[in-house]
Amino acid sequence: MTRFAICNAAIFTVDPRNRVIPDGTLVVEEGVIARLGDSREIPVPADCEVIDGKGYALMPGLIDCHSHSSLMRGVTENMPLMDWLPWYQLEHRAMTEEFAYHSARLCYLEALQSGTTCVMDMFRYMDRCADAAGELGLRVQLAPYVADRPGKDFFSTREENRRLIRSHHETQNGRIRVWMGLEHLFYCTEDAYREAAALSREFGVGIHTHASEQKEEEQAVTAEFGRRSLAMLDHYGILGEQTLLAHCVWLNNDEIARVADTGTSIAHCPVSNAKLASGVAPVPELLAAGVTVGLGTDGPVCNNSLTLFEEMKFASLIQKATRLDATALPADQVLRMATINGAKALGLDHEIGSLEPGKKADLLLLDTGQANLAPVSVDEQGGNLIWNLVFAAGTTNVDSVWVDGHQLIARGQPVQIGAASVIADARQQGLRLHEACRSLAHTRIPMN
Numbered sequence: 001m002t003r004f005a006i007c008n009a010a011i012f013t014v015d016p017r018n019r020v021i022p023d024g025t026l027v028v029e030e031g032v033i034a035r036l037g038d039s040r041e042i043p044v045p046a047d048c049e050v051i052d053g054k055g056y057a058l059m060p061g062l063i064d065c066h067s068h069s070s071l072m073r074g075v076t077e078n079m080p081l082m083d084w085l086p087w088y089q090l091e092h093r094a095m096t097e098e099f100a101y102h103s104a105r106l107c108y109l110e111a112l113q114s115g116t117t118c119v120m121d122m123f124r125y126m127d128r129c130a131d132a133a134g135e136l137g138l139r140v141q142l143a144p145y146v147a148d149r150p151g152k153d154f155f156s157t158r159e160e161n162r163r164l165i166r167s168h169h170e171t172q173n174g175r176i177r178v179w180m181g182l183e184h185l186f187y188c189t190e191d192a193y194r195e196a197a198a199l200s201r202e203f204g205v206g207i208h209t210h211a212s213e214q215k216e217e218e219q220a221v222t223a224e225f226g227r228r229s230l231a232m233l234d235h236y237g238i239l240g241e242q243t244l245l246a247h248c249v250w251l252n253n254d255e256i257a258r259v260a261d262t263g264t265s266i267a268h269c270p271v272s273n274a275k276l277a278s279g280v281a282p283v284p285e286l287l288a289a290g291v292t293v294g295l296g297t298d299g300p301v302c303n304n305s306l307t308l309f310e311e312m313k314f315a316s317l318i319q320k321a322t323r324l325d326a327t328a329l330p331a332d333q334v335l336r337m338a339t340i341n342g343a344k345a346l347g348l349d350h351e352i353g354s355l356e357p358g359k360k361a362d363l364l365l366l367d368t369g370q371a372n373l374a375p376v377s378v379d380e381q382g383g384n385l386i387w388n389l390v391f392a393a394g395t396t397n398v399d400s401v402w403v404d405g406h407q408l409i410a411r412g413q414p415v416q417i418g419a420a421s422v423i424a425d426a427r428q429q430g431l432r433l434h435e436a437c438r439s440l441a442h443t444r445i446p447m448n
Helices: 081-093 097-113 126-136 158-168 190-203 215-225 229-235 253-262 270-275 283-288 308-323 331-337 340-345 385-391 419-443
Strands: 003-012 020-029 032-038 049-052 056-060 062-067 116-123 139-144 176-178 180-182 207-211 243-247 265-268 293-295 363-367 398-403 406-410
Touching: 003 363, 003 385, 056 385, 062 097, 062 243, 062 265, 062 293, 062 308, 062 340, 081 215, 081 419, 097 116, 097 126, 097 406, 097 419, 116 126, 116 398, 126 139, 126 158, 126 176, 139 158, 158 176, 158 190, 180 190, 190 207, 207 229, 215 229, 229 253, 253 283, 265 340, 270 308, 283 293, 283 308, 293 308, 293 331, 293 340, 308 331, 308 385, 331 340, 331 385
Parallel strands: 003 049, 003 056, 062 116, 116 139, 139 176, 139 180, 180 207, 207 243, 243 265, 265 293
Antiparallel strands: 003 020, 020 032, 056 363, 363 398, 398 406
């Protein structure tokens, strides 16, 4: 039996009671959390590898609920969403299996090194993304970029999505899950939405799509379909407990109530929404209504960073700033959005998202001895460290990461693959992809 114990760490469980154990021990057996508690009360088996966690914080791995792998970082800049999308489409028109593989490998490496253990990735050629995840050991949810309206045939097909479910769902010891992925109302026919709902029921998989990202987009949807985005998705039978909607910046009160009533979850992407001038999502109202809200980076092409620590900080600060309310989205609430809420949004809260016996050992160990987290004071309410995990911590504090009890990051570096080779390959492939996109730039296609 493979066992290890992390002892003497400040443990942030993010369990239903938000329990904090200032000097705690957590024992892992065969990839599962066997027990945890005060170090004075938790016995460590004699044949167990012991990791000294003194000076470290232990917490659940972070969960990115909405991302798009890409090699196009810092290329399409200073554009609002509706102007940005035709440029972004160039990447998908030039996409190949090889580009997709290197995009995923680079993004999954960055995610792991910043403490993320599970990513919802919406992209292309996702069998190759699964290969990349397997190399790194990351837990991924794969939602192919399906589009079937005329002129959008450079995205994934409905048949590709069906094949991926049959070939990859619940593979790699369950770390790979496949979802029905739908790009947007302007990209997908009614048949695509209704088929996604039917296949979701048949295969027991989730549905992931975008909605209500920008005011101008919402106006265009209403003009085209005679209904707002959420009403159209409701009309197509998409809303429900198996569905995760990205963005939802421009929901009104009635729509918030409908999302809550149907059990639909939302992936909040505050940095991307700010960068593309989309606006500020009504997160406090969503949470108050009982909606499950996780955090997403939206990928490097419209965020530039895949660091959920940045996402947590910005999610809180943008609400405080725009509402002139310093109490909006406090640290403990945001930390739950990045962990257990994200797990619930992905239908994985019975497996990951909090540190509890019986759950899979997706763990993040942070070095609190660095200047950006000093001084450290931890008590059963979290002390100052609970606030600094959200407002000060970052990638530089990530010491170790485990998924399924397998250590994937040690001293900040990947264990299963060489970071230098991943980055070198991505640099070479990225330059090729950029050149392919430039050759298509004179034929940009509008969103709608």
